[in-house]
Amino acid sequence: MPHHRDADDGLAAEAASLDAADPLARHRDAFVGAESALVYFDGNSLGRPPRATAERLSRFVTDEWGGRLIRGWDEAWMQLPFAIGDRIGAIALGAASGQTVIGDSTTVLLYKLLRAALDAQSAADPDRVEIVVGRDDFPTDRYLVEGIAAERGARVVWVDVDTSRGVDADLLRAAVGPRTAVVLLSHVSYRSGYLADGPGLTAIAHEAGALVLWDLCHSAGSVPMDLDAWGADLAVGCTYKYLNGGPGSPAFAYVASRHQHRLVQPVQGWMGAADVFSMGPVYRPADGMRRFLSGTPPVLAMIAMQDTLDLLEDAGIAAVRTKSVALTDFAIRVADGILSPLGVRLASPRDAAERGGHVTLSHPAMRAVTARLWRDDVIPDYRDPHGLRIGLSPLSTSFIETLTGLRAVAEAVRAES
Amino acid sequence: MPHHRDADDGLAAEAASLDAADPLARHRDAFVGAESALVYFDGNSLGRPPRATAERLSRFVTDEWGGRLIRGWDEAWMQLPFAIGDRIGAIALGAASGQTVIGDSTTVLLYKLLRAALDAQSAADPDRVEIVVGRDDFPTDRYLVEGIAAERGARVVWVDVDTSRGVDADLLRAAVGPRTAVVLLSHVSYRSGYLADGPGLTAIAHEAGALVLWDLCHSAGSVPMDLDAWGADLAVGCTYKYLNGGPGSPAFAYVASRHQHRLVQPVQGWMGAADVFSMGPVYRPADGMRRFLSGTPPVLAMIAMQDTLDLLEDAGIAAVRTKSVALTDFAIRVADGILSPLGVRLASPRDAAERGGHVTLSHPAMRAVTARLWRDDVIPDYRDPHGLRIGLSPLSTSFIETLTGLRAVAEAVRAES
Known part of the structure; x- marks a missing residue:
């Protein structure tokens, strides 16, 4: 050999x-x-x-979708984005219930939370118009920040990083200040695998009066975290990597309870409205995490990840x-x-x-x-x-x-x- | 009895x-x-x-996801949003290939196309700042329009409609004018089932210099249409109704070829970038329909609808x-x-x-x-x-x-x- x-x-x-x-x-x-x-x-x-997933999906088609039909929404599916979100929060994120939800793609959820955070920060203090992000972060993160800055009149502060590492405390401390609205940070760098100091970086951003949006795509399900204990503000992560949700399975979003009432995201759809079934004339965002949803939840696409949640819970x-x-x-x-x-x-x-x-x-x-x-x-x-x-x-x-x-x-x- | x-x-x-x-x-x-x-x-x-769907999904898990793993993206899945989109276009929409794609939820796709259309129209003519929509349209449509108007400084022109009907030629003619940027119209009203005159209303909007975004949620797969022949500009529709894609299956978007190069949507993610795998420093939108995508396509969630497309093609x-x-x-x-x-x-x-x-x-x-x-x-x-x-x-x-x-x-x- x-x-x-x-x-x-x-x-x-x-x-x-x-x-x-x-x-x-x-x-x-x-x-x-x-x-x-x-x-x-x-x-x-x-x-x-x-x-177990092949059987779970085929049983879902026959028994739940086929057997319960539209009744499935009232009986179970309307709650599923929150129930699965809470399980991810408890098993992988260190997040108490009511703060994690399954939503759209990672990209769309990052867009919604970043817009919500920037808009809230700028409204409270018109000088806070900077978004801090690593120049070596995953393209979606960089592209989104670039696009949002252009459409909202904000400014991007790029943090230069060695490609074998990621944004660390010294780099972040030099990048934030009284003009920082939001910091978008990767918990694990997609390129180098660098694991950021969650509580440390969160504290540095907070000292500057900024909010932190954590990208957990490369850590959720593999690296433990304790979002509540960190004092984290916002987070988004993938479910098709270490959570085995299947190709293109929907992402999760975390918003700390203390922020939920004051953050409003821009993609206003029926699922995020307070009066979801009365379908009233004016959009009023729902209380709690539902306001961060927009359209009909992707139920069929969020079924599969439950098998890995079972395994993770056991292990x-x-x-x-x-x-x-x-x-x-x-x-x-x-x-x-x-x-x-x-x-x-x-x-x-x-x-x-x-x-x-x-x-x-x-x-x-x-x-x-x-x-x-x-x-x-x-x-x-x-x-x-x-x-x-x-x-x-x-x-x-x-x-x-x-x-x-x-x-x-x-x-x-x-x-x- | x-x-x-x-x-x-x-x-x-x-x-x-x-x-x-x-x-x-x-x-x-x-x-x-x-x-x-x-x-x-x-x-x-x-x-x-x-x-056939239970078996199709379980086979996908074992053979494609489990058997091909990440290779599935290169071999088939990257093309799937376009391949299934083209099939929907050919079978149900009267759309030539290269104009229809499976994307996010209906709500998110409507947001992206409406934003893209409004921004392009206002850029070409700063007086075009009005969005026309029926006051009885589906809540998501109304909520989105309201939110987009607020964030872009546009104005909503509400069309009042009898709840047993929908927006017709006379109502539309009275609502559009030289300030109209986009008209958002339901092809079939979710409430009354009213079927709008597709080519007629498209022509009225065009005479006023406006673009039309058709909401096809309640017609796709049940009412024939001929988007290309209508001269339609943009459309979005559901796949979990008459296309049987399963609870929360992703929506489709149609953008007429002639508009694709000049419309840019705001949720800039890696899947919509020209250099999708080189992951370069700056976002440049891809040519063609891919620029309307944002994050990783929801592959597992778009598999099921193919069974109904087979049946529709046959019938x-x-x-x-x-x-x-x-x-x-x-x-x-x-x-x-x-x-x-x-x-x-x-x-x-x-x-x-x-x-x-x-x-x-x-x-x-x-x-x-x-x-x-x-x-x-x-x-x-x-x-x-x-x-x-x-x-x-x-x-x-x-x-x-x-x-x-x-x-x-x-x-x-x-x-x-």
């Missing part, structure tokens, strides 16, 4: 012993494809489906984080051993306390490496510049899968260099 | 003979629940699921309309026969050329009547004031089901009056 020429045989023994000792190993079989030889390193883009988010750290630590040891001699550089923080659930490996050939790996059923993803992202889903990834995949990366780097 | 006391026995014979002669009758068995005694009059709110939208007219004509004859003596009034146009797929029956007791009917497995819905909506889905509703349901309405009106 060619990879044995370079690999440290001790890594295989280590992977086997880590798997044997892993209390979450039993959950791997809950996912479709766990039995196949394919290596999946992209659960941070699209999580694997739990096996506990602390144990998930423990395994996540063990997986990324192991991946970095393997990379140090067999990839670093090939010129591959770690483009993620080495300190686990500053790292989320994925590890980025950098090499000029990584675009071609990714294409080759995909042909061989090893599935990471690629992000400019030169970044191979190794996403490790604590519930479904094993240590031996991690080693097998990284050995394949080594072969591919050799072939493409 | 109590209803026989009042019912014209001839109606049962007529229903049986209409069912026997119905070329679409064979499609009824394609739907979950067709065998049950339940009467479903609310397919205009949530269409029944095709039987042909003209045959669907023929049966729809026959069903609503029959419902009106039954109502004239057994409900009008109880004081129930037709609150929909009597002329089939002015009527969509549902019929509204008015009586002061209708709220209580609806609650009683639901307990007896007869499922219409209720809309203020006093309106019982009888939705008749051409692919899944039979004439005998229609008669059975209206006899139950008669009993319930008697009991609640």
Whole structure:
């Protein structure tokens, strides 16, 4: 086997012993494809489906949609965005009930909350017209901020960041001030996997009188958080990554109770109105989280994520984080051993306390490496510049899968260099 | 049987003979629940699921999501919003390809297109700051217009309409002028079922220099249309009514080719950017319909509607309309026969050329009547004031089901009056 020429045989023994000792190993079989030889390193883009999900969806079609028909709305579905939101809040976010809801896409929810926060801040203090955002943040975050600033006459303050890290306390402190309305921060950077200091950055923004909108896309379901204890204001996150909601499943939004009454979002639809079924002549926003909804909730699309919520609830988010750290630590040891001699550089923080659930490996050939790996059923993803992202889903990834995949990366780097 | 006391026995014979002669009758068995005694009059709110959908969804989870994982995006899903959009365009809208896409909720798509149209019109002519909308339109339409006018400094021109009809040529002609930017029109009124004159109203708006945004929620899949031939500008419609996409399935948007390059919507996300995977520093809208998308497309939620598109393609939208007219004509004859003596009034146009797929029956007791009917497995819905909506889905509703349901309405009106 060619990879044995370079690999440290001790890594295989280590992977086997880590798997044997892993209390979450039993959950791997809950996912479709766990039995196949394919290596999946992209659960941070699209999580694997739990096996239970196919049956859950087909039962929903026949029994609930087909059996209850329109009555399903009154009986269950109107509450589902709040019930699932509250479960995500309790299991993954550290959010008390009544603050989390399933809504539109991540992009649309970010737009609505960012608009609501900016408008409220500017109304209270006309000098607060700046939005702070990292120049290396996910494109949607940057594009949205740019568009909102243009349409509202606000100004963007870009925070320059090393692509191997993210916005930290020093950078944020230098960017905020009496003109800051809102700070949009990634909890885990999509590119580097840098894990921001949630309570620390929230406090820095608050000292400047700004609100914080947390983008939790790359952390929810993998990194524990405690939004209420942080004093967080607003947050939005994906459900198709570590929450395995399926391709394009709807996002969640969190708004701290103390802000809900004073924030109004601009996409005024029937589902956000106080009088949802009387359909009166004038829009009055509903009390509580419903005011952040707009149209008919995407019920069929929010069913699937419940299977992973069951698994997460059973495992506990602390144990998930423990395994996540063990997986990324192991991946970095393997990379140090067999990839670093090939010129591959770690483009993620080495300190686990500053790292989320994925590890980025950098090499000029990584675009071609990714294409080759995909042909061989090893599935990471690629992000400019030169970044191979190794996403490790604590519930479904094993240590031996991690080693097998990284050995394949080594072969591919050799072939493409 | 109590209803026989009042019912014209001839109606049962007529229903049986209409069912026997119905070329679409064979499609009824394609739907979950067709065998049950339940009467479903609310397919205009949530269409029944095709039987094929449970299997389609479960196969998607296992084979596509689970089997292809992230590769599914490159292989198929990135194109799916356009592929399904084009099918809806061809089968139901009279739209050539490249103009229809599946996007967010109806509300969010209406917001994006209305904003794009208003901003483009005002930029071309600063005097065009009026949005024309019917005062009796669906709440989301009215609420959105109100919110957009407030945030953009535009003015709403409300068209007053009899609740048994909708915006017609005379009313529209009186409302538009050199200050009109956009007209938002319902093709079929959610309340009365009034069917607007698509090409006629489009021409009136165009003569005034305005753009038209058609709300097709209550017509798509039931009433044929020919958006390209009308010279329509923009349209949005639901997929969970006559297209049976499931609770909260995503809406479609139509933008005529000639307008696409000059319209820019405000929710700027990665999926609408020209460089979708290079994730560059600045947002440039994509060419074509992709610029109207924002976040990750809701793939799992757009799968189901394909089963009804198969059925509609097989039946042909003209045959669907023929049966729809026959069903609503029959419902009106039954109502004239057994409900009008109880004081129930037709609150929909009597002329089939002015009527969509549902019929509204008015009586002061209708709220209580609806609650009683639901307990007896007869499922219409209720809309203020006093309106019982009888939705008749051409692919899944039979004439005998229609008669059975209206006899139950008669009993319930008697009991609640």
